[in-house]
Amino acid sequence: xxxxxxxxxxxxxxxxxxxxxxxxxxxxxxxxxxxxxxxxxxxxxxxxxxxxxxxxxxxxxxxxxxxxxxxxxxxxxxxxxxxxxxxxxxxxxxxxxxxxxxxxxxxxxxxxxxxxxxxxxxxxxxxxxxxxxxxxxxxxxxxxxxxxxxxxxxxxxxxxxxxxxxxxxxxxxxxxxxxxxxxxxxxxxxxxxxxxxxxxxxxxxxxxxxxxxxxxxxxxxxxxxxxxxxxxxxxxxxxxxxxxxxxxxxxxxxxxxxxxxxxxxxxxxxxxxxxxxxxxxxxxxxxxxxxxxxxxxxxxxxxxxxxxxxxxxxxxxxxxxxxxxxxxxxxxxxxxxxxxxxxxxxxxxxxxxxxxxxxxxxxxxxxxxxxxxxxxxxxxxxxxxxxxxxxxxxxxxxxxxxxxxxxxxxxxxxxxxxxxxxxxxxxxxxxxxxxxxxxxxxxx
Amino acid sequence: xxxxxxxxxxxxxxxxxxxxxxxxxxxxxxxxxxxxxxxxxxxxxxxxxxxxxxxxxxxxxxxxxxxxxxxxxxxxxxxxxxxxxxxxxxxxxxxxxxxxxxxxxxxxxxxxxxxxxxxxxxxxxxxxxxxxxxxxxxxxxxxxxxxxxxxxxxxxxxxxxxxxxxxxxxxxxxxxxxxxxxxxxxxxxxxxxxxxxxxxxxxxxxxxxxxxxxxxxxxxxxxxxxxxxxxxxxxxxxxxxxxxxxxxxxxxxxxxxxxxxxxxxxxxxxxxxxxxxxxxxxxxxxxxxxxxxxxxxxxxxxxxxxxxxxxxxxxxxxxxxxxxxxxxxxxxxxxxxxxxxxxxxxxxxxxxxxxxxxxxxxxxxxxxxxxxxxxxxxxxxxxxxxxxxxxxxxxxxxxxxxxxxxxxxxxxxxxx
Numbered sequence: 001x002x003x004x005x006x007x008x009x010x011x012x013x014x015x016x017x018x019x020x021x022x023x024x025x026x027x028x029x030x031x032x033x034x035x036x037x038x039x040x041x042x043x044x045x046x047x048x049x050x051x052x053x054x055x056x057x058x059x060x061x062x063x064x065x066x067x068x069x070x071x072x073x074x075x076x077x078x079x080x081x082x083x084x085x086x087x088x089x090x091x092x093x094x095x096x097x098x099x100x101x102x103x104x105x106x107x108x109x110x111x112x113x114x115x116x117x118x119x120x121x122x123x124x125x126x127x128x129x130x131x132x133x134x135x136x137x138x139x140x141x142x143x144x145x146x147x148x149x150x151x152x153x154x155x156x157x158x159x160x161x162x163x164x165x166x167x168x169x170x171x172x173x174x175x176x177x178x179x180x181x182x183x184x185x186x187x188x189x190x191x192x193x194x195x196x197x198x199x200x201x202x203x204x205x206x207x208x209x210x211x212x213x214x215x216x217x218x219x220x221x222x223x224x225x226x227x228x229x230x231x232x233x234x235x236x237x238x239x240x241x242x243x244x245x246x247x248x249x250x251x252x253x254x255x256x257x258x259x260x261x262x263x264x265x266x267x268x269x270x271x272x273x274x275x276x277x278x279x280x281x282x283x284x285x286x287x288x289x290x291x292x293x294x295x296x297x298x299x300x301x302x303x304x305x306x307x308x309x310x311x312x313x314x315x316x317x318x319x320x321x322x323x324x325x326x327x328x329x330x331x332x333x334x335x336x337x338x339x340x341x342x343x344x345x346x347x348x349x350x351x352x353x354x355x356x357x358x359x360x361x362x363x364x365x366x367x368x369x370x371x372x373x374x375x376x377x378x379x380x381x382x383x384x385x386x387x388x389x390x391x392x393x394x395x396x397x398x399x400x401x402x403x404x405x406x407x408x409x410x411x412x413x414x415x416x417x418x419x420x421x422x423x424x425x426x427x428x429x430x431x432x433x434x435x436x437x438x439x440x441x442x443x444x
Numbered sequence: 445x446x447x448x449x450x451x452x453x454x455x456x457x458x459x460x461x462x463x464x465x466x467x468x469x470x471x472x473x474x475x476x477x478x479x480x481x482x483x484x485x486x487x488x489x490x491x492x493x494x495x496x497x498x499x500x501x502x503x504x505x506x507x508x509x510x511x512x513x514x515x516x517x518x519x520x521x522x523x524x525x526x527x528x529x530x531x532x533x534x535x536x537x538x539x540x541x542x543x544x545x546x547x548x549x550x551x552x553x554x555x556x557x558x559x560x561x562x563x564x565x566x567x568x569x570x571x572x573x574x575x576x577x578x579x580x581x582x583x584x585x586x587x588x589x590x591x592x593x594x595x596x597x598x599x600x601x602x603x604x605x606x607x608x609x610x611x612x613x614x615x616x617x618x619x620x621x622x623x624x625x626x627x628x629x630x631x632x633x634x635x636x637x638x639x640x641x642x643x644x645x646x647x648x649x650x651x652x653x654x655x656x657x658x659x660x661x662x663x664x665x666x667x668x669x670x671x672x673x674x675x676x677x678x679x680x681x682x683x684x685x686x687x688x689x690x691x692x693x694x695x696x697x698x699x700x701x702x703x704x705x706x707x708x709x710x711x712x713x714x715x716x717x718x719x720x721x722x723x724x725x726x727x728x729x730x731x732x733x734x735x736x737x738x739x740x741x742x743x744x745x746x747x748x749x750x751x752x753x754x755x756x757x758x759x760x761x762x763x764x765x766x767x768x769x770x771x772x773x774x775x776x777x778x779x780x781x782x783x784x785x786x787x788x789x790x791x792x793x794x795x796x797x798x799x800x801x802x803x804x805x806x807x808x809x810x811x812x813x814x815x816x817x818x819x820x821x822x823x824x825x826x827x828x829x830x831x832x833x834x835x836x837x838x839x840x841x842x843x844x845x846x847x848x849x850x851x852x853x854x855x856x857x858x859x860x
């Protein structure tokens with residue numbers, strides 16, 4: 001094992017007496033419906049399931065270590081946040097065929113099954129199957145397998161290559177495998193907004209329920225490690241050779257990771273009727289575009305700030321209501337200073353009083369999955385009452401002067417959490433989650 | 445009475461522009477003229493050698509001159525998919541009479557769908573990586589390997605900074621994008637949204653399609669695109685981009701814009717199917733179709749015409765014809781059914797081009813013929829031979845994908 005453990009310092013934060021958002025006013029009710037999260041599942045570098053993930057987040061575990069999925073000999077860097085010892089058959093029961101499943105498909109399927117089981121919905125009743133849909137944020141899809149195929153093709157020639165190995169190459173395959181495997185009949189969509197895809201999937205999944213197109217949604221994201229992605233970020237020189245150090249003065253790039261993360265979304269009423277446990281509420285989201293550069297953020301931070309404001313407006317909240325910001329925090333020099341600037345623009349002087357952390361320091365940047373994975377982080381923080389830390393931080397950068405929770409996880413009573421995901425192509429998505437208090441609430 | 449008009453004008457979604465770069469031409473005028481004349485763009489592929497495949501036909505975008513639509517500065521960073529998309533975006537905005545300025549740029553955006561993305565760039569990247577190693581890859585290609593590149597490039601070239609989302613779901617990618625864009629307009633998160641999709645032909649992609657045995661001829665017979673025809677033996681691969689310009693009825697009225705049609709309903713659904721196989725049972729598609737009608741508050745007898753998904757494939761066309769026979773069995777007058785994939789090929793995200801074609805149809809009161817259909821395999825009211833002029837009050841754009849995913853959109857004449 002290459003996991004390193006950092007000391008944990010719990011620092012109790014003063015509990016606020018104010019109630020959870022909307023506990024009284026219900027001001028965010030979109031069309032009379034509130035959408036809550038009742039199940040979660042994940043595979044990532046620091047958790048083989050949600051409870052292990054929660055423990056690792058609290059303990060500040062680092063999952064960034066030497067890549068074993070492929071040879072990194074020729075690359076400039078050799079580390080990443082890999083899902084270790086993943087055996088699909090151990091996570092996916094016999095009744096689901098693994099034939100032609102890519103690593104991405106299997107990771108996504110495993111997370112979906114965990115989420116559905118966690119929601120108390122497995123095996124799924126017929127009436128729920130009929131109206132349940134799947135929204136997945138995609139990334140490299142089946143590229144890891146396609147690369148082996150393509151390498152064979154270059155070596156052996158076309159006649160001898162089995163093109164059926166490409167059948168799970170494209171990202172929509174994961175949602176198809178989940179939906180067909182669970183015999184669902186609701187909408188299926190795969191979101192491709194690069195590093196914000198998982199967050200975008202959560203937002204649109206909520207809308208599908210609000211607008212009556214689905215009764216419940218499995219929403220999340222999946223990103224497998226593959227050579228193309230690894231080579232791409234290396235070519236852009238945006239990878240740290242060691243471990244990523246979000247918001248640190250000498251930060252020099254991100255750490256690439258892989259993960260799957262799936263959440264069960266349903267109307268509050270449905271969750272209460274079936275006596276489900278409720279992690280929290282998906283209150284709102286915002287999607288904007290930099291329209292500036294394909295790989296660099298707008299230095300003015302306009303897109304990021306507009307995305308946070310749009311999410312707050314959609315949630316019916318103000319900057320005053322947010323108690324923790326789960327930052328995009330990739331640890332590239334430009335992202336972290338730009339994001340800090342955007343947070344200050346949106347939150348004003350309150351920015352200095354809100355804890356901001358990048359859990360990418362632990363599970364690495366899981367690209368297409370990250371928005372959904374960090375959605376799980378946000379909901380765990382709300383439900384379990386803690387702020388996860390930014391690990392690997394060493395020295396203060398004058399441009400990054402917020403409270404980045406660098407001393408370890410903190411106990412905290414949170415009312416609402418804002419989670420940022422910014423992407424290549426200038427695609428920004430922010431999701432806001434709220435604490436739920438009432439029947440079924442998960443609180444520790 | 446039609447209750448959809450209970451919706452306030454700002455929640456009614458209308459099409460005020462169309463933009464496209466297709467095998468039947470770039471821009472509304474050329475596309476519309478050639479489409480309604482019943483021209484076919486299916487021809488032997490010229491862009492690359494098809495020697496490695498069992499098929500040789502395709503519907504290619506030819507004579508497309510990116511410099512006419514895109515600044516040289518931005519063009520250098522674009523791949524072909526992004527060029528077709530950016531040109532179509534410019535055309536759609538200009539058709540709608542919208543100029544992106546500092547005052548409105550945060551309220552203008554795009555919902556883009558692509559089934560396979562820039563397969564040419566991915567292959568180019570992998571060629572360098574696998575044959576020569578990581579040092580040989582070109583960083584400028586990196587963003588273009590991600591599917592959101594076309595929407596990103598279009599936003600940079602045209603300056604819009606609002607909602608910007610890329611979706612993919614195989615053959616319903618573009619229909620999905622249009623459905624979500626309509627939600628966004630209704631929700632008020634954007635004033636103007638471009639919506640549709642694009643895919644391109646490339647050598648490796650074409651050869652892969654050929655190996656999956658979907659392309660005509662799947663039986664060694666004559667090659668061709670014949671939707672709904674007894675002679676059909678697979679589809680012909682196509683490419684291109686089609687984008688609608690959507691806004692609310694109140695915004696269109698305020699600007700005094702020309703309105704092609706109103707999007708009155710959307711249905712999204714699926715049914716379990718083996719990966720990459722077309723669904724055989726029509727139940728899931730019928731349910732989705734009815735969901736869309738329900739949202740538009742109409743019943744099957746109210747449907748004037750269907751822009752079908754049929755591409756000449758054996759399973760897809762039979763399933764879809766089956767569905768319409770069942771859906772319209774009790775209707776006195778059967779709706780017109782047409783598919784333009786006989787003329788334009790199957791480009792998977794062709795739902796964008798088909799949405800443009802349907803918007804033009806509703807506006808003109810005229811349906812294009814199903815090119816390649818001579819001997820119908822089902823007793824439906826197909827548009828055969830030449831276009832028909834007819835009143836189009838409620839029409840449906842059917843999207844069906846392999847894997848069992850469906851999206852149906854209802855386009856209606858916009859009435860006050």
